[in-house]
Amino acid sequence: MTESDHQLAARLATEAGELLLGVRAELADADAKERKAAGDKRSHDFLMAALAAERPGDAVLSEEGADDRIRLTSDRVWIVDPLDGTREFSELGREDWAVHVALWVRNGDHGELVAGAVALPAQGVTPATPDVAPPPPAPATPRVVVSRTRPPEVALAVRDALGGTLVEMGSAGAKVAAVVQGLADVYVHAGGQYEWDSAAPVAVARAAGLFTSRIDGSPLRYNQSDVLLPDLIVCRPELADAVLAVTTR
Template structure:
C-alpha cells in the first residue's frame, strides 16, 4: 500500500473520527449530558491510535490527552481537537467539527477539518476555491452565545452581517466555503481550536493571523492561542484596521 501523504492521512483520520461520532449513541442509550464526553473520549482514542500507527515518530497535542512537553523540541506535531463544539454535538446540531492539524516548525502546514453531520471534509490538498467578487455587506460568523466585543465593534465599522454559528471549525469552514467572509475571534482559544482550520484556510488562499496581524505559531509550551482572524484576503487590511481602531472601553 502506498505511503499516505500527510494531507491524505489527515483526511483519513478526520473521516474515521467523524464516522465514529455520527454513530455514537445512535441507539439512544445515553443522554445529552453524557453524549459530549463520550464523543471526546472515543474520538480522541481513535485519532491517537491512527496517528501513532501511521507516524510513530511524530508528537501529538490533543485537547483530550495529557500533554508531553517533549513535543516542544520536535519539528512535527499533530494538533488535534477530536470534537470541536462539544456543546453543539450534545445538542445534536450540525455545526461541530473534527480537527486534524499538523504543525511543522511551528507553522500550520497540513490540516483536515471534518463537519461530520454535514458529511463534509476540507483538507489542505483540496483545489483552492474560486471565490466570486465581493458584493454587498460582508458576512461575519460569530459565536452563538458570546460574540466578542471586538467582533461586534468590527461588524459595526464594516457594516457586516453577523451570523451566529457553533464551533470554531464550522465558522472557519463557512469562510472557506464562501458562505461567510470573516471569522473573528478573541477571548480564549487553544492551538487545537484553530491549527487545522488555519491550515485549510491558508491553503484556500484566505488570510489567517492573530488579530494584531501577526502570524499564528503552533507547538508552544503554553498552547493558549486566544485570538484569530480568518477572512477573505481582500478584506484583511480593512478588518485589521477596524480592530486597531475599535473602541472597546
C-alpha cells in the same frame, strides 16, 4: 503507496467524524452530558491510536490528552481536536461541529502548519489541504460569523465597520469552514481559544487563499510552550485591511 500527510489528516478526521456520528446515534436517548463525554473520549482514543500506528515517530497535542512536553523538541507534531463544538454535537440535529487534524513541522525558529483537515461530519464534508477551493465571490454585504452566545465585542465592531451582518454558528472549525465555503466572509475571535481550536482550520483556510493572523496582525504560532492562542482572524484577503483597521486600533 504510503499516504501523504495531507491524505492522512483528511482520512483520520473523516473517520473520527464517522465514529462520532455513530456515537450520536447510539446515545440518541442519553442526556447531552453523556453524549459529550463519550464523543470526546472515543474520538480522542481513535486519533491517538491511529497516529501512533501511522506516524509512530511524531508527537501529538490533543485537547483531550495530557500535554506531552516532548512535542517542544519534536520536529513533527500533530495538533488535534477530537471534537470541536461539543455542545452542538450533543444537540441532536445540529451540523456546526467538527473534527480537527493538523500537522506542524519544525522550520527554523517557529515551524509551520503543513497539513490540515476539518471534518464536518454532519455535513458529510472534510475540507483538507493541499487543495482547497477558494470561496465563491463575496456578496455586497460582508457576513461576520460569531458564536451563538456572547459574540466578542471586536467581532461586533468589525460588523459595524464593514456594514455587515452576523451569522451565528457553533464550533471554531465550523466557523472557519463557513468562510472557506463562502457562507461567511469574516471570522474574528477574541477571548480564549487553544492551539487545537484553530490549527487545522487555519491550515485549511490558508490553502483556500484566505487571510489568517492574530487580531493584532501578528502571525499565528503553533506548538508553543503555552498552548493558549486566544484570538485570531480568518477572512477573505480583500477584507483583511479593513478588519485589521478595527482590531488593531
